[in-house]
Amino acid sequence: MGKNKKKNAVTQKHVFVQKKYRDALFRRIFNEKPVLLELYNALNQTDYDDADELIFYTIDDVIYLGYKNDVSFIVRGTLNLYEHQSTLNPNMPIRGLIYFGKQYESYIKQNNLNIYGKKLLSLPFPQFVIFYNGVEPLEDNKDYIELHLSDAFICAESNHLTTNAAPRQPVVTTDMPVSDIDVPDSAAQNTSSPISTRPCLECTARIYNINYGHNQELMARCRTLEEYSILIGRISSKVRNGIPLEPAADAAVQECIRDGILQDFLTKHRSEVVGMLLEEFDMDEYIKMERRDSYADGHEDGLAMGLAEGLAEGKRLEQLHIIHNMFQENIPAQSCAKLLNKDTAFIDKVYSLCQAHPDWSDEDLYNSLKEN
Numbered sequence: 001m002g003k004n005k006k007k008n009a010v011t012q013k014h015v016f017v018q019k020k021y022r023d024a025l026f027r028r029i030f031n032e033k034p035v036l037l038e039l040y041n042a043l044n045q046t047d048y049d050d051a052d053e054l055i056f057y058t059i060d061d062v063i064y065l066g067y068k069n070d071v072s073f074i075v076r077g078t079l080n081l082y083e084h085q086s087t088l089n090p091n092m093p094i095r096g097l098i099y100f101g102k103q104y105e106s107y108i109k110q111n112n113l114n115i116y117g118k119k120l121l122s123l124p125f126p127q128f129v130i131f132y133n134g135v136e137p138l139e140d141n142k143d144y145i146e147l148h149l150s151d152a153f154i155c156a157e158s159n160h161l162t163t164n165a166a167p168r169q170p171v172v173t174t175d176m177p178v179s180d181i182d183v184p185d186s187a188a189q190n191t192s193s194p195i196s197t198r199p200c201l202e203c204t205a206r207i208y209n210i211n212y213g214h215n216q217e218l219m220a221r222c223r224t225l226e227e228y229s230i231l232i233g234r235i236s237s238k239v240r241n242g243i244p245l246e247p248a249a250d251a252a253v254q255e256c257i258r259d260g261i262l263q264d265f266l267t268k269h270r271s272e273v274v275g276m277l278l279e280e281f282d283m284d285e286y287i288k289m290e291r292r293d294s295y296a297d298g299h300e301d302g303l304a305m306g307l308a309e310g311l312a313e314g315k316r317l318e319q320l321h322i323i324h325n326m327f328q329e330n331i332p333a334q335s336c337a338k339l340l341n342k343d344t345a346f347i348d349k350v351y352s353l354c355q356a357h358p359d360w361s362d363e364d365l366y367n368s369l370k371e372n
Helices: 023-032 032-045 092-110 216-221 222-238 245-259 264-275 281-292 296-300 313-330 333-340 344-356 364-372
Strands: 015-018 070-073 078-085 125-132 144-148 203-208 278-280
Touching: 023 032, 023 222, 023 264, 023 344, 032 070, 032 078, 032 222, 078 092, 092 125, 092 144, 092 203, 092 222, 216 222, 222 245, 245 264, 313 333, 313 344, 313 364, 333 344, 344 364
Parallel strands: 078 125, 125 203
Antiparallel strands: 015 278, 070 078, 144 203
């Protein structure tokens, strides 16, 4: 994507934050050892205070399925892969399997371990955590869910396989080396089991909703994560209200510095932070991603039967809200139409109503358009 150029040229493609801006910022903030250890302690309810125990274990220049992992590290016998996601992806366990395979391969080579020997190797205990702050709620609006690799496996009835797998065991979290973990005795391990009851591979992705207001206990244990959530929430809120991403991001950063939110980091890296946010962005896609339920009641009442271009009924008032905000931000009607991929005549009509009735609400505008 292109870099930010002349920001005041109406005819140019408008500058918006890149779709992956949250991921880049997340990596930048949590690649500091003390901050990452704070996050680790919050997740595992430990109180380690020596950041030098934490060893980054990112495999350089390895991109799996088009993504580079956010943060990977070893501490106290655990191999941790932390990812940030702004969209739900049911295939995270598959990606985790691929990346953990590469990590263990690297670990075995670095430590000169013999996988062909008679002695059982000791490998760091894997932990795969996803920090999610997208628009779509997690299942049943939960703060935490798990995704399992085994859910992706095909079970062929012709081969007498079944999807009725054995009940899942609780998630195991540990800070102990694998050698300290209780292992079932040999009799239990050697108990025969039908091949159809469980797959020979599993990878579990533990997903935490980090949108502001969710997982409050976790946020209370990791203030940096909470402040990151606040910053992203402020940027998203401004964009949803029709403010272009560049001023939205810059304003949110200034507000957070003023309010003591990530103050040291943002003060020190302000130009870097704002710079990494500035990329060309598809406004339609952003609106789709960032849609919230601020007009849920209106959606349920069956709004917007007569607005232009066949928008889905539930989106029409929200679209009008964005146009109204763009008018208030002095964004020209032609630019608004281009950004939203809307008919210029329709935007001109809305702008005319906004100019003639500056005190009207979104609902007033909607009602007037509906009558016409």
